[in-house]
Amino acid sequence: MAQAEIGLIGLGVMGSNLALNIAEKGFKVAVYNRTRDVTHKFFNNAGKLAENIIPCDNLDELVAAIRPPRPIIILIKAGEPVDNEIRLLREKLSKNDIIIDSGNANFRDTMRRFKELEDSGLTYIGMGISGGEEGARHGPAIMVGGKEESYKRIEKILDAVAAKYKKEPCSAWLGENGAGHFVKTIHNGIEYADMQMISEVYGLMRDGLGMKAAEIAAVFKKWNTGRLNSYLIEITAEVLSVIDAKAKKPIVDVILDRAGQKGTGKWAVIEAQTMGVSASTIEAAVDARVLSSMKVDRTAAEKAYKITRKKISPKSRATFLRHLEAALYAGKIAAYAQGFAVMEQASNEFKWNLPLGTIAKIWRAGCIIRSQFLGLITQAFVKSGGKGNLLMAPAFMKMMKESHGSLRAVVAQAALVGAPAPALSNALSYFDTYRQGRGTANLIQAQRDFFGAHGFERIGEEGAFHGPWAGTE
Numbered sequence: 001m002a003q004a005e006i007g008l009i010g011l012g013v014m015g016s017n018l019a020l021n022i023a024e025k026g027f028k029v030a031v032y033n034r035t036r037d038v039t040h041k042f043f044n045n046a047g048k049l050a051e052n053i054i055p056c057d058n059l060d061e062l063v064a065a066i067r068p069p070r071p072i073i074i075l076i077k078a079g080e081p082v083d084n085e086i087r088l089l090r091e092k093l094s095k096n097d098i099i100i101d102s103g104n105a106n107f108r109d110t111m112r113r114f115k116e117l118e119d120s121g122l123t124y125i126g127m128g129i130s131g132g133e134e135g136a137r138h139g140p141a142i143m144v145g146g147k148e149e150s151y152k153r154i155e156k157i158l159d160a161v162a163a164k165y166k167k168e169p170c171s172a173w174l175g176e177n178g179a180g181h182f183v184k185t186i187h188n189g190i191e192y193a194d195m196q197m198i199s200e201v202y203g204l205m206r207d208g209l210g211m212k213a214a215e216i217a218a219v220f221k222k223w224n225t226g227r228l229n230s231y232l233i234e235i236t237a238e239v240l241s242v243i244d245a246k247a248k249k250p251i252v253d254v255i256l257d258r259a260g261q262k263g264t265g266k267w268a269v270i271e272a273q274t275m276g277v278s279a280s281t282i283e284a285a286v287d288a289r290v291l292s293s294m295k296v297d298r299t300a301a302e303k304a305y306k307i308t309r310k311k312i313s314p315k316s317r318a319t320f321l322r323h324l325e326a327a328l329y330a331g332k333i334a335a336y337a338q339g340f341a342v343m344e345q346a347s348n349e350f351k352w353n354l355p356l357g358t359i360a361k362i363w364r365a366g367c368i369i370r371s372q373f374l375g376l377i378t379q380a381f382v383k384s385g386g387k388g389n390l391l392m393a394p395a396f397m398k399m400m401k402e403s404h405g406s407l408r409a410v411v412a413q414a415a416l417v418g419a420p421a422p423a424l425s426n427a428l429s430y431f432d433t434y435r436q437g438r439g440t441a442n443l444i445q446a447q448r449d450f451f452g453a454h455g456f457e458r459i460g461e462e463g464a465f466h467g468p469w470a471g472t473e
């Protein structure tokens, strides 16, 4: 059999599907998985695509099966397993071979690995992929970080396997070293915010308006035909329509309200905080998952407080539903503005020169947050030269002016009936704080100077000043 053009390590959910995707696009791929049975099972189930797959029982076989210079994708559990795999691989690979980590790596690990491989003669690529199982099989969004010349060597394969938006591949080189994994992290942070805001709106319909899952599904289905059209709204409508065969009721009504997380949302928030960029909507979404996991405490507190949750009784349900749709849209604008602001700052700090418009472009298909909304972001960045907060882009200003009233009405209503809406509330607070020329930090500065002599600036004057506080000189 002819040698493979690419190798892939890790035949879990993502790796097995990506390998089939690569084989389907006509590239020969050599595959290896730690557990040998998995490799053989995968190969035996590959059907016609097996023609393009070379199963390997160990790393020596894998390396021998690929034509040099060898690109090898690692798609295994992130963290230490990746370090181990790199350590084993580097002994077996030759100059110019390319190691591509496609898992959800922390970009700081990716930067460290770049440094560790710097003098090895090997090339390293940190590549984020999004789209879950389906995306890996039929076309994910691909975010590449590393040397541009290394990317050029695998561009053809990546373009072939990536999702297409109107025939354009949703794959791009975004910058050096950790850029690809950083962008993937922020993608996931935005995904957390999107999902949380959708679930808050669902909660207001379910508990506030007393709507049944099927009725809520119909609302999301309708919204999906408008400006909120996106994968997440589409699957929300679908999920809400599914009946559990065992309980014979909507499956969402039998799923425990305890959300899992693997860490990318948290990393997005940590990096935003470290750089001093506001990402409060994403942070609220991560925090909501943390609180959701405290099911026992929440149940006990509900019993202890005995505060009846009120229903929302709008004069017109149709009008309130319109407010919900617009609130979700406004919240989305705020969350994306924050996510892109974090990337802009990271781009400056790490000297990546991240192409923000291109990032929005490659997220239009394949990935979990794919939506038509991202096309508007690309257009805004094209006009602004790829810089600046989205809230200041004329098209987004217009949208926000039209929809912030609804966000306000929904957050106020949620507060009045005692329904938590942390991400929507934070989106509104971000918007209101961002557009407030004179805020209240003057008082904070006075307090800081009072107890710690930190000094303050005076309006219209240069220099640092201290106040005439009682008890101070």
Ligand code: NDP
Pocket (backbone or CB within 6 Å): 009, 010, 011, 012, 013, 014, 015, 033, 034, 035, 038, 075, 076, 077, 078, 081, 102, 103, 104, 105, 129, 130, 131, 132, 133
């Ligand atoms: P799975 O749990 O389905 O598969 C895990 C894979 O990692 C298996 O091939 C497993 O091998 C291998 N593995 C685990 N531990 C080790 C180890 N110590 N040494 C060598 N191999 C090991 O994971 P996914 O396919 O879902 O995820 C793979 C990567 O892709 C992760 O980084 C994940 O965060 C990321 N990702 C996942 C997405 C998803 O939707 N699932 C989306 C985007 C990225 P074995 O069979 O021997 O156990």
